[in-house]
Amino acid sequence: MEVSLDKIAQDCITAISDRIKNLNTLNIIVAGKTGVGKSTLINSMFRDNLAETGIGKPITQHMRKISKKGVPLNIYDTKGFELGKDAQKEVKKEILDTIKAGMSGTDVNKAIHCIWYCINTASNRIEPEEIEWLRDLAKENSVTEVPVIIVLTQAFSKPNAEQMKNLIQNENLDVIQVVPVLAQDFVFDESLPPIKAYGLETLLAVMTEILPEELQDTLQSVQIASLKAKKKRAQVAVATATATAFGEGFAPIPFADSALLIPTQVAMIASITAIYGLDINKSIITAFVSSALGTGGATIAGKTIAANLLKLVPGAGTVLGGTISGATAGVITTALGEAYIVLMEAIYKGDLKASELGTTEGKKKLRELFKKKVKETTQEDVQKNIEMANEVEGTALTENTIDDNPNNTTEE
Numbered sequence: 001m002e003v004s005l006d007k008i009a010q011d012c013i014t015a016i017s018d019r020i021k022n023l024n025t026l027n028i029i030v031a032g033k034t035g036v037g038k039s040t041l042i043n044s045m046f047r048d049n050l051a052e053t054g055i056g057k058p059i060t061q062h063m064r065k066i067s068k069k070g071v072p073l074n075i076y077d078t079k080g081f082e083l084g085k086d087a088q089k090e091v092k093k094e095i096l097d098t099i100k101a102g103m104s105g106t107d108v109n110k111a112i113h114c115i116w117y118c119i120n121t122a123s124n125r126i127e128p129e130e131i132e133w134l135r136d137l138a139k140e141n142s143v144t145e146v147p148v149i150i151v152l153t154q155a156f157s158k159p160n161a162e163q164m165k166n167l168i169q170n171e172n173l174d175v176i177q178v179v180p181v182l183a184q185d186f187v188f189d190e191s192l193p194p195i196k197a198y199g200l201e202t203l204l205a206v207m208t209e210i211l212p213e214e215l216q217d218t219l220q221s222v223q224i225a226s227l228k229a230k231k232k233r234a235q236v237a238v239a240t241a242t243a244t245a246f247g248e249g250f251a252p253i254p255f256a257d258s259a260l261l262i263p264t265q266v267a268m269i270a271s272i273t274a275i276y277g278l279d280i281n282k283s284i285i286t287a288f289v290s291s292a293l294g295t296g297g298a299t300i301a302g303k304t305i306a307a308n309l310l311k312l313v314p315g316a317g318t319v320l321g322g323t324i325s326g327a328t329a330g331v332i333t334t335a336l337g338e339a340y341i342v343l344m345e346a347i348y349k350g351d352l353k354a355s356e357l358g359t360t361e362g363k364k365k366l367r368e369l370f371k372k373k374v375k376e377t378t379q380e381d382v383q384k385n386i387e388m389a390n391e392v393e394g395t396a397l398t399e400n401t402i403d404d405n406p407n408n409t410t411e412e
Contacts, residue, residue, distance in 0.1 A: 291363045
């Protein structure tokens with residue numbers, strides 16, 4: 001079986017495009033008084049400056065839908081809450097109507113997944129009508145049970161924010177959490193150091209807890225608040241691919257057919273790319289694939305792929321008949337995934353430019369990165385990945401054990 005590096009790279013690009021297109025859409029209602037900092041909060045949490053002035057389609061008298069092509073996220077932004085009781089009732093009705101409309105079918109892309117209610121911490125007070133409004137909303141939301149998170153915006157003073165948080169919690173409102181947030185660094189005086197932004201990672205963690213599994217990749221794709229959270233989710237994709245590769249390799253696979261593992265690894269690369277929300281072109285993928293798998297002319301046989309990779313794991317994964325075992329397949333897949341995560345993080349942070357990857361030095365760095373990850377990956381890591389994948393999928397652990405090379409010793 002022959003496999004072209006160019007075909008692998010193109011398969012990756014196609015899979016990435018399909019994965020991004022097929023991400024489920026996350027729908028959030030953001031409510032609160034005018035001037036509480038909703039736009040700053042949205043733009044600090046999500047990519048592509050969704051809440052720029054002028055973006056947003058009015059869908060009701062007091063609500064607009066903020067969205068952007070290619071971003072699987074809809075923000076339903078309410079307005080005019082402070083305009084009096086009639087306006088407050090109308091806002092509540094529009095929120096509930098929007099929730100009911102999304103719940104009328106079974107399409108996850110149309111459902112409202114959570115509500116952020118924003119209160120300005122800098123005001124140092126909670127209006128009684130806001131508490132009353134939240135109680136009424138909870139009563140009427142009791143059937144659909146869309147989670148409500150109270151976000152204390154513009155929380156310049158942590159002690160004040162904590163005091164306000166305690167006051168709200170003492171009201172025993174039916175909300176998931178009260179989260180103080182300073183969405184951006186704030187400068188009071190140029191002679192003083194800025195107050196550092198905080199709270200977005202906490203808000204993201206709460207969102208991660210309340211959203212279903214089918215929206216977890218979407219959440220990580222659209223959020224820009226935590227690179228650590230993206231990595232954690234990307235490692236779930238690696239774990240899932242490792243478990244699949246382990247099962248495929250445990251067959252075991254003859255050297256000549258080892259390219260059968262590639263679709264699993266292509267899917268893994270697509271998932272990781274979608275999680276980081278990056279625009280990855282073919283040149284980046286080609287550089288990564290060629291560095292990890294090695295080149296051998298226009299095409300390389302599956303046997304060559306296996307041989308190149310197994311040079312890095314001497315003695316591992318071989319049984320009578322010259323085969324690649326589940327243990328070796330797992331090590332290779334884990335290392336490939338972890339190396340790709342490092343690459344995505346470097347590009348995400350701007351530490352590495354796409355133009356650098358095509359150079360001799362760039363490819364050398366990628367080869368060294370992959371070798372390093374293979375050397376660092378133990379069979380215990382593979383077993384942990386299998387357990388993580390089974391936990392996410394809710395399936396029983398595989399009965400197969402990893403025992404082909406217990407210490408997974410490697411040599412340079």
